[in-house]
Amino acid sequence: MTESKQFLYPDKWLSKASSGDRVAYELRMRIISGMIESGAILSENKLAADFEVSRSPIREALKILASENLIRLERMGAVVIGLKEKEIEEIYDVRLMIESFVFERLVRMDTGELAIELSKILEMMKVAIKYQDADEFSYQDVLFHETIIRYVDHSYILMIWNNLKPVMESFILLSMRMRFAEKYEDFTRIVNNHELYIDAIKTKDRNLMIKSLHKNFDDVQGKVEDLWSSQQMLSKGAEQQDD
């Protein structure tokens, strides 16, 4: 309990973030990791005391999390919804939906520059694997998909992505940290899959893209299980197991 003030979200990613954003990032991680269990009720005043800030940034953070479907703002207190299996499947539904949409645009564009950019990011990912830097790997993984989405220059698709991204990012972060510790061999598969994606974009092969997306999704099934064990680790640490 002496270490309970540690933050789950990487400090260095918050260099120029406002106090409200920091709280949102950290709360998001705690909710998705299961450290704050779904059903819990968050009070603005208590959070303000915990994070040692005023209610203004807390309110800001809660509004953000509500728009991401992680909490529900009610008359009295914010109810934690959290990420259960259903929600994770739904997020991947949406990812599949928007990335398919994006691909349809890509096949009508010159994707040369994009392929180069993606190759660069993939190299970064490989380096992150080599040095077992889970956070950096996650960052590049998210960036990979964001780069594809940004390339088609569609402000409302980007809007959806912006809403989804923080949850995705937190989820991937937690999942990757777990896998670096326990399932190191997974990463060759992930890299291969991203290479497949780049090939699909280069050759504008719709079927290959779909295949790659589905592989990515299958990969996620694993992520989900990892996250559950992560959640159990975090929340059941000091509890009884005999219910």
Add this chain to the structure above:
Amino acid sequence: MTESKQFLYPDKWLSKASSGDRVAYELRMRIISGMIESGAILSENKLAADFEVSRSPIREALKILASENLIRLERMGAVVIGLKEKEIEEIYDVRLMIESFVFERLVRMDTGELAIELSKILEMMKVAIKYQDADEFSYQDVLFHETIIRYVDHSYILMIWNNLKPVMESFILLSMRMRFAEKYEDFTRIVNNHELYIDAIKTKDRNLMIKSLHKNFDDVQGKVEDLWSSQQMLSKGAEQQDD
């Protein structure tokens, strides 16, 4: 100029809205209508003075509008993006995308109750037409599509809808007001099209649904033109035309 304090958004829809929400609704209408031109810079202090509230609800409103892509929060001031042709097409891309997704779910569900509910809403729309109530018609029109989306119970699809809805609603409101005044005959076509949509859901006919969606989109092309004339009416009222 004596009437400049009039609000564009229907009062009665704001019965239990907070001050911040009211400002967001009203600002949204002013931006979409073109009353506030794109490129304009909004200052929190000025807005607070204009709306006669403090900065707290203004900040809240600006955050909402930024998440809807109507403004861009920058270092100094919020820059109005607005709805130009590109944005409207993009919104309809997304609508097409999510309604297609929803339909794929619907074909695997019992849609009996939904069809009844939609028929009810359609009757309401007819009454609204009969009494030339543009606002009520718009409300039911938006409700029609929201009802379909809610029926599949997908929280992240609903999240996208929730982000899109206010902009859609404002856009439809403005467009319908214009058309009630000038293109009354349009409404039989709109009603027919919604009947087509209900049929598609009843018979689970994918092609019919697509057809109806596209008709709806064609309808919107008209709406766009209407909106432009509306914007010109509002913004060029006291200006010179010779630039």
Add this chain to the structure above:
DNA sequence: ATTATAATACTTGTATACAAGTATACTTGA
């Protein structure tokens, strides 16, 4: 013991105050 009423301790939403930083405008120097 149970119900009704009253007091208290919460809750949210809004207003206001203040600090730190940035652009604008003005003054001063050449």
Add this chain to the structure above:
DNA sequence: TCAAGTATACTTGTATACAAGTATTATAAT
């Protein structure tokens, strides 16, 4: 007339204060 530096008036982000409303708890009466 133009450049450089300073002063002023803005900006945002955060803290704090306050009002109105709601749940909870305690007290009192039957």
